[in-house]
Amino acid sequence: MAEKERDPAKTQTRLKIEKAVDDIRAGDVLILQEGKSTTRPPLFNGQYFSWWKNRMGDHIIGEDYELWDIVTDGPLATLKINAEGVEVTKTRADCTAEDLKKWEKNANAKKWLVCGLGPDEYNKIQSCTTAKEI
Numbered sequence: 001m002a003e004k005e006r007d008p009a010k011t012q013t014r015l016k017i018e019k020a021v022d023d024i025r026a027g028d029v030l031i032l033q034e035g036k037s038t039t040r041p042p043l044f045n046g047q048y049f050s051w052w053k054n055r056m057g058d059h060i061i062g063e064d065y066e067l068w069d070i071v072t073d074g075p076l077a078t079l080k081i082n083a084e085g086v087e088v089t090k091t092r093a094d095c096t097a098e099d100l101k102k103w104e105k106n107a108n109a110k111k112w113l114v115c116g117l118g119p120d121e122y123n124k125i126q127s128c129t130t131a132k133e134i
Contacts, residue, residue, distance in 0.1 A: 041116035052116070060112050067109040067131075074132040075106035106131055 042055040060067045078090045078099040090099060109131035114122065128134045 041112050043118060044116055044121055045118050046120060056113065056116050059116075060109060063112065064105070064108065066105060067112065070102075070105050070109040071113065071131045071134075074130055075102045078102060110134065 041059050042052055044052040044056075057068055057071075060071060078095055079087045080090045080094060082088050095103075110128075113131055113134045114125075117125070125134045
């Protein structure tokens, strides 16, 4: 016969772990259900766009406040004036560290939006290059 645990803290911890395992097996764990996670973006399934947009906005702002500006305003394109006096997009070689930071923020915002889409919605936006286009 196993020796009884004498430490009440260990007994409580063991009981909590056993309860959590039982809940997972029974499917009663809410944080694992879609839309209840604080680390995953809300999933858009083609319905209730306004609801999803508000939740996604809150999620992105919670990650990095500037990301929502990138989604709504765009990455503030990095432009230069060419020899003919026309504004053109900078090549990667012409970009400064600040320019690259803007595009990094765009990529991060785009990642959160893409991760919040189901396959049908993703197929509609897969060619978008900026978070604002999505």
